[in-house]
Amino acid sequence: MTIKLEQHIDPQxxxxxxxxxxxxxxxxSIMDMGVVRSAQYHDDVVExxxxxxxxxxxxxxVIGDDIVNAFKAINVKAKVSLVLSPAWTTDWIxxxxxxxxxxxxxxxxxxxxxxxxxxxGNKRIVKCTNCxxxxxxxxxQFGSTACKALFQCEDCLxxxxxxxxxK
Amino acid sequence: MKNENKIQYIYGIADNALxxxxxxxxxxxxxxxxxxxxxxxxxxxxxxxxxxSYYQYVAQLSxxxxxxxxxxxxxxxxxxxxxxxxxxxxxxxxYVITRQFLYDVFHLLLLQELQNSNDExxxxxxxxxxxxxxxxxxxxxxWIKRLGDGTDESREKVQEAVNDLWKFTDELFHMTDxxxxxxxxxxxxxxxTLKDKYHQIVKEIxxxxxxxxxxxxxxxxxxxxxxxxxxxxxxxxxLQYMQRTYPNMKW
Numbered sequence: 001m002t003i004k005l006e007q008h009i010d011p012q013x014x015x016x017x018x019x020x021x022x023x024x025x026x027x028x029s030i031m032d033m034g035v036v037r038s039a040q041y042h043d044d045v046v047e048x049x050x051x052x053x054x055x056x057x058x059x060x061x062v063i064g065d066d067i068v069n070a071f072k073a074i075n076v077k078a079k080v081s082l083v084l085s086p087a088w089t090t091d092w093i094x095x096x097x098x099x100x101x102x103x104x105x106x107x108x109x110x111x112x113x114x115x116x117x118x119x120x121g122n123k124r125i126v127k128c129t130n131c132x133x134x135x136x137x138x139x140x141q142f143g144s145t146a147c148k149a150l151f152q153c154e155d156c157l158x159x160x161x162x163x164x165x166x167k
Numbered sequence: 168m169k170n171e172n173k174i175q176y177i178y179g180i181a182d183n184a185l186x187x188x189x190x191x192x193x194x195x196x197x198x199x200x201x202x203x204x205x206x207x208x209x210x211x212x213x214x215x216x217x218x219x220s221y222y223q224y225v226a227q228l229s230x231x232x233x234x235x236x237x238x239x240x241x242x243x244x245x246x247x248x249x250x251x252x253x254x255x256x257x258x259x260x261x262y263v264i265t266r267q268f269l270y271d272v273f274h275l276l277l278l279q280e281l282q283n284s285n286d287e288x289x290x291x292x293x294x295x296x297x298x299x300x301x302x303x304x305x306x307x308x309x310w311i312k313r314l315g316d317g318t319d320e321s322r323e324k325v326q327e328a329v330n331d332l333w334k335f336t337d338e339l340f341h342m343t344d345x346x347x348x349x350x351x352x353x354x355x356x357x358x359x360t361l362k363d364k365y366h367q368i369v370k371e372i373x374x375x376x377x378x379x380x381x382x383x384x385x386x387x388x389x390x391x392x393x394x395x396x397x398x399x400x401x402x403x404x405x406l407q408y409m410q411r412t413y414p415n416m417k418w
Contacts, residue, residue, distance in 0.1 A: 056216025085291035140202035141306050142209040
């Protein structure tokens with residue numbers, strides 16, 4: 001079952017939020033990642049609520065600071081808090097975000113069933129971000145960060161990260 | 168339910184995540200291969216992240232001016248309520264994987280029930296953690312099979328770890344007074360109901376790994392009451408060193 005992302009974002013704040021990027025995947029804005037749950041003016045302070053991707057993701061603290069700084073740059077005070085429920089899922093990454101990931105060299109998450117097959121090494125379905133071949137193998141279930149697994153292409157030999165499906 | 172009982176109940180869950188996370192962190196830069204090094208430290212990160220969510224909640228419940236860091240770093244040994252299993256040392260990779268596997272199976276069963284807690288915060292943390300812990304269990308089960316059904320040496324070593332660590336598994340299903348109060352008020356999980364399912368899953372995977380299930384009749388417990396094994400003091404000395412030596416230091 002897919003849980004829909006419910007966002008309450010004041011449209012005039014979107015351009016600022018789009019300038020804040022994931023420090024570990026700099027091509028992805030926090031809007032593309034689908035971690036912003038709400039952003040509203042309360043008097044003259046912007047209150048932003050974000051959802052962590054993984055519980056221990058060190059990027060979340062940095063993202064919080066970056067949001068505050070992005071608003072500070074336009075002389076607006078911002079306050080950031082974390083919302084745990086409903087938990088973040090990779091379904092909330094926008095189509096634009098998925099494209100940016102692939103272009104950056106990180107394979108975008110497959111659907112839940114395909115993801116399981118790929119990570120158990122049963123099926124060769126994760127496409128190489130370098131040459132597009134599906135002849136790839138799992139090297140490690142954990143990659144450079146908790147949200148990624150490491151794959152290698154057997155055709156062009158390129159190693160690459162795969163963004164794991166999280167549901 | 169009094170806040171103090173609730174806090175103690177949360178320690179019973181959260182301290183397991185902290186202490187196992189600390190044990191796994193010790194492998195940072197020391198894993199037997201790059202991939203396993205990264206995997207164990209990534210799991211440590213997940214567990215420490217979960218710990219933070221629980222401790223932030225405890226800090227809020229305590230009504231004092233406490234922070235998550237005070238809870239992690241400034242309690243004494245007897246105040247930690249983790250089970251003995253998670254504090255056992257990283258003797259060799261077979262131990263690391265076995266300890267992980269024996270805890271992961273329990274952890275996932277616990278979280279699957281905890282998500283139905285009538286405490287909104289605990290339910291939210293559980294729902295989040297389930298996604299991470301399912302992945303941990305997949306990783307550790309995979310390695311149990313690989314080591315058990317691997318070479319003579321890997322099989323011997325992982326069997327040794329299973330035999331040694333098995334005596335700590337029964338404590339997982341022991342209920343403290345705070346656990347009982349938490350169950351009665353609908354926020355906690357009755358862990359005794361998880362035991363059969365736990366043994367079924369563990370046995371299935373050990374058998375697939377061609378490993379023997381130990382026939383131990385005596386089980387060690389105490390951690391949930393704060394009575395720990397000798398390893399805990401050394402672990403805490405490491406964990407708390409900076410805050411004890413330089414009180415209130417910040418990065």
